[in-house]
Each structure stands twice: as structure tokens, then as C-alpha cells.
Amino acid sequence: MATPTIAEVKDIKATVLSDAAITARISSAGTITGRINNDCGESFTTTELEDIQLWLAAHLVAISDPDPQEERIASLEIRVRHQVGKLGKGVESTLYGQTANSLSSGCLASLMDSQQAVAQFA
Numbered sequence: 001m002a003t004p005t006i007a008e009v010k011d012i013k014a015t016v017l018s019d020a021a022i023t024a025r026i027s028s029a030g031t032i033t034g035r036i037n038n039d040c041g042e043s044f045t046t047t048e049l050e051d052i053q054l055w056l057a058a059h060l061v062a063i064s065d066p067d068p069q070e071e072r073i074a075s076l077e078i079r080v081r082h083q084v085g086k087l088g089k090g091v092e093s094t095l096y097g098q099t100a101n102s103l104s105s106g107c108l109a110s111l112m113d114s115q116q117a118v119a120q121f122a
Contacts, residue, residue: 001046003030004054012058013096015065025060029053032111039114040107052103059097 006022009015015022033053037044044052091097091108101108 001053002050004050004057008054009057009061012054013061013065015061017061017065021064022057022061025064026053026057029057029060032056032108035111036104036107039111040104042105042107044104048103052100052108055096055100055103056091056108059091059094059100062094062096 004026006019006026009022009026017025030053033049033056036042036049036052090112091101097108
């Protein structure tokens with residue numbers, strides 16, 4: 001399975017994070033994506049897993065470097081709202097995470113919920 005590149009992640013989510021920080025998020029996304037076939041009972045193709053990892057990496061970048069909701073420059077005010085639709089918690093908290101979750105047929109959200117449940121009782 002090919003690992004997403006820093007450039008591919010930046011094509012999806014513009015960021016000020018360093019390349020090292022983006023690489024760390026790509027690695028974390030790969031770890032989570034690697035668990036999907038084992039834990040979700042579905043069989044995804046290599047291409048599907050690569051797409052999930054890419055969008056999940058963009059999600060991890062987005063929660064570390066969110067888009068500004070408001071900016072003021074001198075007397076100029078600009079309001080920007082990039083995200084549309086209903087956002088939730090966890091992987092559903094960004095459009096990038098929602099895309100990764102959709103590509104995984106909801107597996108990512110289930111996987112994250114089960115990890116949180118285990119952590120609460122550990």
C-alpha cells in the first residue's frame with residue numbers, strides 16, 4: 001500500500017504545519033487505517049485504504065491546524081466558513097474526517113468509538 005505524500009495531504013488541506021508534523025499525522029493515519037480490515041469485518045481494496053489514509057491524514061492535520069473562522073486586518077474584517085454541513089465529534093468533526101469515514105463505510109467512527117469506550121474502562 002502506498003503512503004500518501006505530504007504534497008497530497010497539502011492538496012486537500014492547506015496548512016502551516018511543518019513537513020515533519022504532517023509526516024507524523026500521515027503515520028498515525030496509516031496505523032488507524034491498518035486496523036480497518038481487521039476490526040471492521042469488511043474487506044477494502046488497496047486503493048480504498050490509500051484513499052482512507054489520505055483523507056484521515058488531512059483530518060488529523062485539520063484538527064491540529066484549523067481554518068480561521070474570522071480574521072481582522074486593520075479595519076477590514078473577513079469571515080470565512082469553509083466547512084458546510086453538520087459536523088460532529090471525533091472523526092466527524094471535519095469534512096476531511098467525514099470523507100474518510102464515508103470511504104470506510106462508517107468503520108472509522110465505529111473504531112474510534114470503541115477505542116474511547118475501552119479507554120474509559122481501562
